[in-house]
Amino acid sequence: MKLLTFHRNNILQLGIRTEAGVIDVAQGSAEHVGLPLTMDAAIRGGAEALKALQSLAEQPAARWLLNEQDLQPGPCVGTPEKLICIGLNYKRHAQETGMAIPERPVLFSKFNNALAETGAPITLPDNAVQYDYEVELGVVIGREARYLSVDEALDYVFGYFTVNDLSVRDLQFRTSQWLLGKTLDKFFPTAPYLVTADEVGDPQNLRLSCWVNGELRQNSNTADMIFSVAECISYISQYMTLKPGDVISTGTPEGVVMGMKEKNWLKPGDEVVVEVEGLGKCANRMV
DSSP: OEEEEEEETTEEEEEEEETTEEEEHHHHTTTSTTOOOSHHHHHHTHHHHHHHHHHHHHSOOGGGEEOGGGOOBOOTTOOOSOEEEEESOBHHHHHHHTOOOOSSOEEEEEOGGGEEETTOOBOOOTTOOOEEOOEEEEEEEOSOBSSOOHHHHGGGEEEEEEEEOOEEHHHHTSSSOOGGGTOSTTOEEEOSOEEEHHHHOOTTSOEEEEEETTEEEEEEEGGGBSSOHHHHHHHHHTTSOBOTTOEEEOOOOSOOGGGSSSOOOOOTTOEEEEEETTTEEEEEEBO
8 A cells, every 4th residue: 555644734644545546544434443544553553554444445435535636745654753764775875985885784863853745845054065865765664673583574564665865964974973964854855655565575676766956866776785674674673672653764875966076966946856666756846
């Protein structure tokens, strides 16, 4: 399933994208018992919540359907307790930046203030210059996880999404800690859809793309990851408990501004579009 959120009356509502339109879950709940009404409830509700949503998706009533073009999307990930990112996780990206290929996953964090939706304007503060884009495959954890093996790690994934891990390089490398350059307001915009794991299949064979003002900048595949999605989940779970709803952003491929000889950093007016195969696009204009 492709789940999404949309704004209505200052509340984020839950929807299911279908070929016929977007199912308004709140409307369907009048006739279907046990439906989760928020993205958080869907993620944390486990197999029963997914089963209820699937049942609703298989029997859409016309009165529950909305035109997706009329909706203002929200972030597709709910309110994660943890938002963990993996740095330097693509071979060719590490090479273009001149950094050594890491021996273990490089972890840093973002916070919920960075969450934004496709279409949201992204403010570039004037106290920095080196604004950069990063198309990434995002992962949402579906079950509490601790000490997972690599072989079992993907069984704990609820779904996947497309995200732009916007970065500010002059702030990122101001000190040895990357945090400041990573978690500015709205610097983690997501595509509309959280696609359930069963629909995605193998996360190590997905095309990633990024365009700036229509020019293709990043064009790669998750097969180039240094540490697979399963390896990242397993590694993190050795040191902290992953909770339902936690987000892991799995790194970006080559093609970022930082890796170019001529560094034309993002500026107000630029539009950045990122896409992961099968997961939808996220488009945002810098202001």
